[in-house]
Amino acid sequence: MGNIRVLERSVIERIAAGEVIERPASVLKELIENALDAAADVITVEVSEGGKKCIRVTDNGCGMDAEDAKLSIIRHATSKIKSDNDLWSIASFGFRGEALAAASAVSKFSIETKLASGKSDGIKIVAMGGEIVEQGHFGCPAGTSVVVEDLFYNVPARLKFLKSDHIEFNHIVEVFQQAALSHPSKRFELLRDGKQYMVFPVRPDPKGRIADVFGQKIKEEALFTVEEHADDYSLQGFVAHEDYSKAQAKYASLFVNGRAIKDKSLLHAFSSAYGERLAHGRYPLGVLFLELDPSLVDVNVHPQKREVRFSEPSLVYDFIKSSVRKALSFKPQEEFQFSAAHVSPLNTRDETERSYEKKTVAHVEKRNVFSSPIFSQKEKVYPLAEANSFEPLQQQMHHDASLELPLPGGNVLSDVDVLGQFDRTYVICEASGSRLVLIDQHAAHERIGFDLFKQQYEASRIEQQQLLLPETLELGLEEASTLLEHLHLFPRLGFEIEPFGERSFVIKAYPSLLKVSSLPSLLEQIVHDLSQFGQSAALEQSLDRLFATMACHRQIRGGDQLSSLEMQDLLRQIKEGNVTHCPHGRPILIVFEKNEIERRFKRV
Ligand SMILES: Nc1ncnc2c1ncn2[C@@H]1O[C@H](COP(=O)(O)OP(=O)(O)OP(=O)(O)O)[C@@H](O)[C@H]1O
Ligand SMILES: [Mg+2]
Numbered sequence: 001m002g003n004i005r006v007l008e009r010s011v012i013e014r015i016a017a018g019e020v021i022e023r024p025a026s027v028l029k030e031l032i033e034n035a036l037d038a039a040a041d042v043i044t045v046e047v048s049e050g051g052k053k054c055i056r057v058t059d060n061g062c063g064m065d066a067e068d069a070k071l072s073i074i075r076h077a078t079s080k081i082k083s084d085n086d087l088w089s090i091a092s093f094g095f096r097g098e099a100l101a102a103a104s105a106v107s108k109f110s111i112e113t114k115l116a117s118g119k120s121d122g123i124k125i126v127a128m129g130g131e132i133v134e135q136g137h138f139g140c141p142a143g144t145s146v147v148v149e150d151l152f153y154n155v156p157a158r159l160k161f162l163k164s165d166h167i168e169f170n171h172i173v174e175v176f177q178q179a180a181l182s183h184p185s186k187r188f189e190l191l192r193d194g195k196q197y198m199v200f201p202v203r204p205d206p207k208g209r210i211a212d213v214f215g216q217k218i219k220e221e222a223l224f225t226v227e228e229h230a231d232d233y234s235l236q237g238f239v240a241h242e243d244y245s246k247a248q249a250k251y252a253s254l255f256v257n258g259r260a261i262k263d264k265s266l267l268h269a270f271s272s273a274y275g276e277r278l279a280h281g282r283y284p285l286g287v288l289f290l291e292l293d294p295s296l297v298d299v300n301v302h303p304q305k306r307e308v309r310f311s312e313p314s315l316v317y318d319f320i321k322s323s324v325r326k327a328l329s330f331k332p333q334e335e336f337q338f339s340a341a342h343v344s345p346l347n348t349r350d351e352t353e354r355s356y357e358k359k360t361v362a363h364v365e366k367r368n369v370f371s372s373p374i375f376s377q378k379e380k381v382y383p384l385a386e387a388n389s390f391e392p393l394q395q396q397m398h399h400d401a402s403l404e405l406p407l408p409g410g411n412v413l414s415d416v417d418v419l420g421q422f423d424r425t426y427v428i429c430e431a432s433g434s435r436l437v438l439i440d441q442h443a444a445h446e447r448i449g450f451d452l453f454k455q456q457y458e459a460s461r462i463e464q465q466q467l468l469l470p471e472t473l474e475l476g477l478e479e480a481s482t483l484l485e486h487l488h489l490f491p492r493l494g495f496e497i498e499p500f501g502e503r504s505f506v507i508k509a510y511p512s513l514l515k516v517s518s519l520p521s522l523l524e525q526i527v528h529d530l531s532q533f534g535q536s537a538a539l540e541q542s543l544d545r546l547f548a549t550m551a552c553h554r555q556i557r558g559g560d561q562l563s564s565l566e567m568q569d570l571l572r573q574i575k576e577g578n579v580t581h582c583p584h585g586r587p588i589l590i591v592f593e594k595n596e597i598e599r600r601f602k603r604v
Contacts, residue, residue, distance in 0.1 A: 010105075013130050014155060016075065017102035019303040023162060024051025025171035026304060027103050027148050032179045033093035034100070035059035036186075037080065040143060041202075043179075046191040050165030051151070051172050058145040063115040066123045070135065072111065073127055075101035088295045093259060096303065100146070105130035106158070108149040116142040129154050170477055173198070174250060177213045178260040181253055181287050184209035210238055210287055214251070218244055218285070222517070228323035232292055233316065235323045239270075239286030242277040243518040247528035251285040256297060258289070262306050266290075269317045273324035276425060276442065279552050280584065282525070288320065412437060412591055413575045418567045424560060427567045434594035441562060441570060443582035448573045449551030450583040452513055457543070462494030465512035473497075473505045473520050479527045480505075486530050493546070497523075514550065525549050548583035 007015075021027055028045060035043045038061025046056040064072060071077045078097030081087065087095070103109060104127045114122035124138035152159040162168060169192065176198065180188040184203040191197060203209045211218060222241040228234065246252075254266050271284055278284060298309040310316045415432040422428055427439040456462040475483060480503040490497050494511030510519055526549060562570070574588065581587055598604045 010130070013075065013101070013105040016098065016303075017105040018155070018158065020099055020102035021106060021151070022304070023171060024055055024151055024168050025175045027051065027055050027107075027151065028057065028172055029175045029179075029304075030094075030099035030103065031055065031057035031146050031148070032175070034146070035061055035144070036179070036183065037092045037094055038062045038144065041186045042189075043186060044189045044191070045172075045176060046194075047169065047172055048193050050168030052162055052165065052168060054147065054149045055151075055172075056145060056147045058143065060141070060143040061116070063142050063144055064111075064113045064123075065115055065118075065120055066135075069111055069113050069123050069125050070132065073100045073104040073109070073125070073130070073132070077101070087300055090294055090299055091257075093305070095300070096305075098303070101130065103146075103148050106153075106155050107151045108153065110147045110149075111144065112138050112140045112147075113144040114138075114140050114142050166477055173476075178253060181206075181209060181213050182255050182258055182260065182289065206287070207238060214240075214285065219517070224327040226286075226288060226323055226327040228319070228326065230319060232296060233319050234291045235288060235320060236291070237286060237288040239273075239284055239288070239324055239327055241517075242274055242279075242282075242284070243515070244285045244521055245274075245278055245282035246285055246521065247282065247525050249283045252283050253287045255287070255289045256308050257291055257294060257299075259299065259305065259308070261308055263308065265313065265317055266320055269320040270324055273321045273328060275325075277328075282521075284324075286324075288324070290316070290320065292316075412589070413571060416571060418564060418571065421562055421567065424562075427562065427570060429571065431591070436592040436594075436597065437589055438592075439570070439574065439589045440582075440586065441560070441567075443586050444570055444574050444579070444588045446548070446551045446582045446584075447579045447588060448577055449513055450547050451577055451579065453511070453547040453550055454544075456511075456513075457493070457547070460492070462492070463512040464494050464496070464509045466496075466509045467507060467516070471507045471516070471519055472500065473507055473523055475503050475505070475524065475527065477503055479524065482530055483523070483527045486527075493550075495523075511550065522550060522552075544583070551583060 020030070024047070028047075028051065032043060032045070035057060038059060040059030040061030042060045044058045046054070046058075048054045068079070076097045078095060080092045080097075081090065081095045100109075100111075106129070108126075108128055110124060110126045112122060112124045114120070122138045122140035124134070124136060124140075125132055126134035152162070173190070176188065176190050180186075180200045184206045187202050188198075188200040189196065190199070200209060200212050203212065207220075207223065210223070211220075218240055222244060223238045224241070226235055226237045226239055228236075249267055252267055252270050254261055254263060254270065256263075267283070270286070270288060271278060274284055292310075296311045298311075299305060301307045301309050412431050412435065413429070416429040416437060419428040419430055421441075422438070425441060427441055429437040429439065431437045453462070483497075483505060484499060487497060487499070494509070495507065496509035498506050498508065500506045505523075507519055507523070510516070514522065526546065529545060529549060579588060595604060
């Protein structure tokens with residue numbers, strides 16, 4: 001007798017269910033999507049014990065009649081598509097007809113539903129492990145309420161993999177917020193163990209909802225509008241200034257035809273639009289809605305429908321990157337007005353400075369030096385080390401002090417004139433001995449800040465600035481508990497922070513070297529680093545990394561236009577500090593010798 005046998009139906013159902021339902025948050029995603037497909041505009045979610053004990057989603061959508069309610073938990077039963085042709089024109093979240101079947105196969109499950117149209121009674125269906133055990137008339141309002149209790153009660157292997165209530169609840173919140181982000185015109189409410197936890201009221205525009213979801217603290221002027229339309233694609237949404245960047249990718253929300261997706265390539269397109277403005281290991285904060293003809297995207301890639309395949313992936317990548325980059329190139333103040341025509345950026349500097357900049361930039365442009373291949377070769381770059389971790393960072397800092405090369409810092413800059421700024425990133429100078437010097441303004445400023453922090457910390461006197469109006473910092477539950485655990489370390493770093501509720505903190509004072517607007521993202525980064533360092537004892541050995549993070553949040557960035565005075569001041573500080581590299585090991589300046597330039601022009 002052969003060894004092969006067809007599995008029992010209940011085993012098949014459980015295997016299939018495992019692909020769709022991984023944890024409580026996957027149940028919630030499916031139930032919310034069903035409510036949205038049913039055109040509900042009020043969706044209430046109740047969870048207990050992180051969703052492991054119970055998840056109930058109640059909506060005021062179209063509801064079902066008795067026959068449909070019974071069919072809804074049968075695998076491959078759906079009202080959303082009829083044939084495989086429909087797979088290429090999907091306008092609903094669901095189409096596989098398996099979410100309720102999967103959820104009911106691995107839980108104690110019930111549906112209470114009543115058609116919004118017609119006069120039929122409500123109905124209730126109760127199922128255990130996928131089998132209907134009870135059904136009958138039920139008095140309920142129009143709409144649907146689905147309850148999933150004791151998830152994986154019959155799949156102990158899966159149950160073991162679930163994390164603490166706290167972590168599972170964080171996943172629930174993420175799913176809930178994603179749904180709310182893409183549907184500002186609907187009301188969403190989340191109750192945790194019987195108490196209201198989060199509520200998103202109806203908002204006429206997506207921007208209001210973004211503020212609700214990410215916290216009111218994103219200043220409106222730091223949100224840039226993305227609005228691009230090409231032949232087959234359109235991209236809309238909002239992206240935040242890099243000061244609001246996050247240590248986790250989950251704040252960069254991407255929706256394709258309304259569906260929240262996780263896609264590394266699109267995330268990369270989104271992040272790389274910020275270029276140098278985004279520090280290493282940071283992700284942008286923003287919400288992007290890509291709309292395209294359904295025939296150009298396959299959503300039937302994964303049972304959880306989190307992934308999609310594009311027919312023209314590189315076109316989509318370029319479209320996202322260039323659209324976000326374009327949005328970021330406008331001054332936020334303009335965006336604030338949401339004018340249709342984007343005109344040239346506001347310039348708040350005084351006339352003298354402006355004419356200086358015009359002159360110097362024109363001077364450089366006329367020579368057009370930067371399009372010359374000379375700069376892609378042979379330039380003298382002072383030693384560059386990779387520094388993605390704390391170890392090499394420390395080594396580089398020590399290495400700097402003993403550079404054997406002719407010191408580019410103080411020496412090269414002993415007699416220099418500032419010519420102008422290139423690409424709002426590099427300061428161009430003419431140095432004695434007929435040398436052209438390019439300074440990376442962000443790298444320079446970071447290093448200067450790093451040294452200052454270090455000096456002040458070692459002398460136990462980090463200069464502190466009180467906030468007139470304390471800022472509140474809202475963190476995820478895990479991050480909040482990490483901060484709470486390490487809170488005693490912050491006064492010496494120049495912060496005065498107090499806990500305020502379960503996930504909130506009040507910042508009362510901060511190191512005056514920092515930029516106020518970057519405090520929340522900096523603190524998030526520090527908290528993230530702390531969770532990596534583990535023991536608080538390790539912090540002492542990780543201070544260089546911490547100072548580097550703090551230095552990264554000072555005033556001048558790549559992408560900032562500098563006045564002549566600011567450029568002169570930067571030069572002065574580089575000279576005084578005699579610095580050569582940023583805390584991450586990148587060079588601060590590059591020197592081009594005149595004879596090298598002449599050789600390139602074939603003058604010699
Ligand atoms: N909240 C609801 N309101 C009204 N009808 C619903 C609701 N939830 C489910 N249904 C009905 O039950 C059917 C089965 O739901 P289920 O989620 O299992 O599959 P689906 O949404 O069609 O596809 P998918 O498996 O991709 O989610 C749906 O097609 C829909 O007709
Ligand atoms: Mg569904």
